[in-house]
Amino acid sequence: MKRVYNFSAGPAMLPAEVLKRAQDEMMDWNGSGMCVMEMSHRGKEYVSIAEKAEADLRELMAVPSNYKILFLQGGASTQFAMIPMNLLGDSKNADYIYTGSWSKKAISEAKKFCSVNVAASSEKEKFTTIPDVSTWNLDKNAAYVHYTPNETIEGLEFQFIPDVGDKPLVADMSSTILSRPIDVSKFGLIYAGAQKNIGPAGLVIVIIREDLLDKVSGTVPTMLQYKTHVEAESMYNTPPTYSWYIAGLVFDWLKRNGGLSKMAEINKTKADKLYSAIDSSSMYRNPVDKPHRSWMNVPFILKNADLDKPFLEEAKKSGLVTLAGHRSVGGMRASIYNAMPMEGVDALIEFMKEFERKNG
Numbered sequence: 001m002k003r004v005y006n007f008s009a010g011p012a013m014l015p016a017e018v019l020k021r022a023q024d025e026m027m028d029w030n031g032s033g034m035c036v037m038e039m040s041h042r043g044k045e046y047v048s049i050a051e052k053a054e055a056d057l058r059e060l061m062a063v064p065s066n067y068k069i070l071f072l073q074g075g076a077s078t079q080f081a082m083i084p085m086n087l088l089g090d091s092k093n094a095d096y097i098y099t100g101s102w103s104k105k106a107i108s109e110a111k112k113f114c115s116v117n118v119a120a121s122s123e124k125e126k127f128t129t130i131p132d133v134s135t136w137n138l139d140k141n142a143a144y145v146h147y148t149p150n151e152t153i154e155g156l157e158f159q160f161i162p163d164v165g166d167k168p169l170v171a172d173m174s175s176t177i178l179s180r181p182i183d184v185s186k187f188g189l190i191y192a193g194a195q196k197n198i199g200p201a202g203l204v205i206v207i208i209r210e211d212l213l214d215k216v217s218g219t220v221p222t223m224l225q226y227k228t229h230v231e232a233e234s235m236y237n238t239p240p241t242y243s244w245y246i247a248g249l250v251f252d253w254l255k256r257n258g259g260l261s262k263m264a265e266i267n268k269t270k271a272d273k274l275y276s277a278i279d280s281s282s283m284y285r286n287p288v289d290k291p292h293r294s295w296m297n298v299p300f301i302l303k304n305a306d307l308d309k310p311f312l313e314e315a316k317k318s319g320l321v322t323l324a325g326h327r328s329v330g331g332m333r334a335s336i337y338n339a340m341p342m343e344g345v346d347a348l349i350e351f352m353k354e355f356e357r358k359n360g
C-alpha cells in the first residue's frame with residue numbers, strides 16, 4: 001500500500017489513524033454486527049456515536065452552553081442562503097466583508113435576500129490583505145456582519161477576531177475551523193463544510209447562538225430553518241450518518257493528540273517553515289501580506305510559469321500531489337490542514353529546494 005502527501009484544498013487528507021479505525025470498524029461496529037452506514041439514525045448505537053461526536057466537538061472548541069451545534073447537509077454553500085433566510089429578521093440589510101473568492105460567493109447569494117453592504121473590500125489589492133477594522137464601514141441597520149476568516153483560494157487569513165460591537169458576527173470557517181482555539185462567544189454563528197479540516201464531504205457544521213433562532217419567518221422552507229434542526233437535534237430527516245461518524249473519529253483523534261492548542265502550535269510551525277522556504281528562495285513567491293498569511297492554505301507562484309507543469313509532474317513522482325493552485329488563480333497551493341503531518345511539509349520543502357537547484 002502506498003500513501004501520498006495530498007495537498008488538496010478539499011476534500012483533503014484525513015489522519016491515517018482515523019482511516020484505519022474506520023477500516024477496523026467497517027464490518028462490525030462495536031459488536032453491533034453492522035457497519036455504521038447500515039445503522040438506523042434513530043437506533044441507540046448510532047445515537048451514541050452522534051452524541052459523542054457532538055460532545056467532543058463542544059469540548060474541543062469550548063462551545064458555551066447557549067450555543068447549539070448542528071450537523072447538516074448541503075455544504076457551506078447552502079449556508080450562504082440559510083444565513084440571510086434565518087438571521088435577517090425585520091432587517092433588510094446585512095454587512096459583508098469582501099476578502100476573496102469565498103466571501104464573493106457568500107455576498108452574491110445574500111443579495112437574493114437583502115441589501116448587502118460591502119463594509120470593507122480588498123478587491124483592489126487582489127485579496128492580498130485585510131482592510132484595517134477601523135476603516136470598516138458598518139451599517140447600523142445591518143442584521144449581522146459576515147466574514148470569511150480564511151480565504152481558501154487566496155490563502156488570506158484573519159489572525160484575529162474583528163470587533164463589530166453588538167452585531168452578530170457570522171463566520172465561514174470552512175478551511176480554518178479546528179486549526180487553533182477560538183473564542184466561540186465572540187460569534188453569533190459559525191459554519192464550516194467538513195471536507196477541509198473535519199471529515200468527509202457531505203456534512204456542514206453550524207454553531208449558532210440560541211437567541212438567533214427565533215428571527216426566522218415561517219415561510220422559510222422547513223429544511224432551511226435552523227430551528228427545525230435544533231428541535232430535532234439534527235435528525236429532522238436522515239442526516240449524513242457516515243460523515244458524522246468519521247467527523248467524530250477526527251474529534252476523538254484531536255482530543256488524543258493534545259486538542260486545539262497543540263494543533264495551533266503544530267500548524268504555526270508547519271506554516272512558518274513553508275513560508276520561510278518560499279521567502280528565502282528566488283524561485284517561489286507568495287503575494288499575501290505577512291501578517292495575514294493563512295496557516296492552512298499556502299499559495300505560491302513560480303517565477304517562470306513554464307515550470308509549473310514540470311514542477312507538478314516531478315512533485316507527483318515524489319509522492320507530493322494536488323499542488324496545483326485553484327483554476328481561478330493558477331500557480332501552486334499547498335493546503336496543510338491538521339491531518340497533514342510535519343513530515344509532509346518537510347518533504348515538500350525539500351522537494352522545492354531540489355527543484356530550484358535543478359531549474360533555478
Ligand SMILES: *Cc1c(COP(=O)(O)O)cnc(C)c1O
Pocket residue numbers: 010074075076077078102148150151152172173174175193194196
Ligand atoms: C470549500 C469552501 C466552501 C464551499 O464548501 P462546500 O461544502 O463545497 O459548499 C465555502 N467556503 C470556504 C471558505 C471554503 O473553503
